[in-house]
Amino acid sequence: MASLNREAAPGSGAQVEVRCAVVGSGPSGFYAAEALLKQLPKAQVDLFEGLPTPFGLVRYGVAPDHPRIKSVTASFERIAESPRLRFFGNVHIGRDLQGSELLAHYHTVIYATGGSQSRALDIPGIDRDNVFGSSEFVGWYNGHPDQRTLPVDTSPGSAVVIGMGNVALDIARMLVLAPVQLAKTDIADEALAVLTDSNITEVCLLARRGPVQAAFTPKELEQLMALPDVELVVEPQDLQLDGASEVQLAQPESGEARQNLALLRRIVERGQGGSKRIRFLFNVSPVEISSDGEQQQCLSLARNRLQDDGQGRLVAKATGESLRVSAGLVVHATGYQGQAVGDLNFDPRRGVIQNREGRAFAREEVLSSQEFVAGWIKRGASGVIGSNKHCANETVDQLLKQLPEAPGAIEKDIQVLLESRGVNYVSFADWRLLDAHEQSLGKAVGRPRRLITDVPQML
Template sequence: MSSHRLLFSGLWTIGRTRWISRLHEGKHGCGRAFFSSGKPKVCIVGGGPAGFYTAQHLIKACQDAEVDIYERLPVPFGLVRFGVAPDHPEVKNVINTFTQTAKQSGCSFYGNVNVGKDVSIQELQQAYHAVVLSYGAEGNRTMGVPGEDLAGVYSAKDFVGWYNGLPNCQQLRPDLSCETAVILGQGNVALDIARILLSPVDVLKKTDITQPALEALTKSQIRRVLIVGRRGPAQIACTIKEVREMVNLPDTRPEMVAADFQGLREVVKDLPRPRKRLTELMLKTALETPGEKEQERRNKASRVWAFRFFRSPVEILANPDNNRAAGIRLAVNKLEGSGEGAQAVLTGEVEDVACGLVISSIGYKSLPIDPSVPFDSRKAIVPNNMGRVQQAAGLYCSGWLKTGPTGVIATTMNNSFDTARSLMEDMDSGMLDVSAAKPGSQNISGLLEKRGVIPVIFSDWEKIDSVEISRGEATGKPREKLLSVEEMLQVTRQ
């Protein structure tokens, strides 16, 4: 049994007693009786944005529904907690909405439950009328080039998880003693990482970035970050907000290649408005002479960031000892076609860039959870029709597992609402039979107890939340996150 399941015998006994007493009282963490019959019982696997948005819509649309959210970690909110950049606190305000959902009488949160390991999908299907898979995309897309396993090469998911406090990324301890970092990919996550690497530490000290990451960034020698993309500026995947933040980042200056923007002025007027505004900002940054005040700011800057377009990774180059990244070989591309559909084609040229840190930000991917669940390994999604899992009655999916890792939180909200609507339509049409009583969490809690798993309910999470906020206040931060599952569980059992 893993160490975080049994911290020590005292905590185990306390947690077990509390859980069983709730079961005997017929209550869960919100104080609602769960021995009712004839109510639709829905289980959601994954406590991130997709899970909570799906729950929110179901509870609003069907007030007698009982919705249980199961989450692998003891803490809720998924990528809102572990993916959103520390210096974007406004994006995390959605947690307030999720908290309201969790406190609805029809909703229960059960953290510290690893579906697929602690309990199977089949067992959930037996206990609930419907199961919604919303566990996101925790896998990494690999580059598939020699040297990507060298020290100094990281996936964006792991690097972001490191500075955001994801427990299984805390062993990363990246070496930031090099001068140049290369980030492969030009989406918002790539720009988030570039911004964190180059931000003044005084700015980061006021965020919820983890203390180990803050200490590492304080000692960082990185002065130059290249953000590399295989296509051109007209196909860049980030949004204008992120580029504007880079342009205005204190103590930095942009370093663009003017030739990359050749011919772009002629086509910018015909682009859709969001793409047009983004392209105009990049053109201004790359080609226009800045005003006196901006030029003075750039002259004083000690750090540099740059987009590098028309480049694809070929190989990570090792140091003489062949044990660390010392550079990257990039293929030089040209574009065939135009606009969003333009394709990068190899020219046969390559260029080498010296760097000691390489971060691959080419996308997350979902992983299969259970052999019984259909999974498209090529697209890395569960095959579905509007959230209905194909050839699996009563099984649904939402979020990135449904669509692939695209869009922002608002995109996830809309696609999760769509899944909830599909489920409601199936109940209304009789395609999903909710007439027979189902045991729901009553049954699952018994299985978990036998297997030595103590779920973390929402009031337990609020204890963790309170401790983190209190620790943060001591140093002027919004919170200081607990960094291990063991630490989180210890707080919940007090």
């Protein structure tokens, strides 16, 4: 492996000073920085983050009632302790600095900018009030500065979450969690107030296909099953599988689907009641959001059945049957995607920067030797926090192959440019002050932290 050779050989790229920029301080940015620091003992790594706060979706995506998952930030903080790493928060590449300026200041640049945009859902009525994408809604309850004033109205009794992956289940859980439970978390104050006052008693989760194809994990479903005073409703006929789903379920890789199905059957059998309800609707596609005669918002759905597409995939086909559900609040959670950065070749369909094993395409068919990608902007929006470590390591291995044996010295320091522009950047020490402040605000009211959601206040 090139990386190991470099570490072993004196006088190689590992021994000279290399300036590396990493853009984005989510899990993949930190894992990429860690790999660079390990593989290149004389490298200086600068980590840029557009927001004043580090950790990407660990702070602004992971659900507030999952504190153990959020505690992964302790390992990122250890990485940030390296004297060879500088954190520049509140520096957005594209706004405060351009990609070309990074290339002039660094030997290599890794973009780890994630995929934090909701995939668009193109149906009539999607732009109505109280209809949101999951990234806005999740950002709102997690205190993302861009979503702090999202006009969420929980006065209607019903909500619909379009999608049935883990993010959709997170959202459904947040909508029915008892206020006393919410108040124990680090949910944003704005969202806590709105959800405490909520009238929502029924949340409908929608999946285009059947239970065997559903994207949630058994662990997430078990969490819903453990919620006190919440009835889960699964239609028994949805658990009667067609032949093709039976075949899919029998495959060795369908272990999670088998567990999901067993849990869904247990839900039907136990028939537990509750003052709030989550309904699972399988084999339906959203068609239109509109108002019914009494001006209540509702969602029209088309009933689907599964059909083999001839290439071994089971796809949803409309049967012609339709139905309607009350939908006072609608959140569509059908996936995330990344955004283009600089001039790098972007694939809008997949929402990723085009790359080969992490080496970015500067243009169609032209691989960059200086620019790389890691994490969700490289692979697309899937995978848990830990998946980004292997992904970042692969990228750094590719980067080491492109690094000249003796990179020329770069004297220019980006800090000088930032200061000359008056960019109000946040160091990691500054972040620690904000972190301590949020925790002390939380401690005073018996919560893990109270999120500051306003950028000027953070600064």
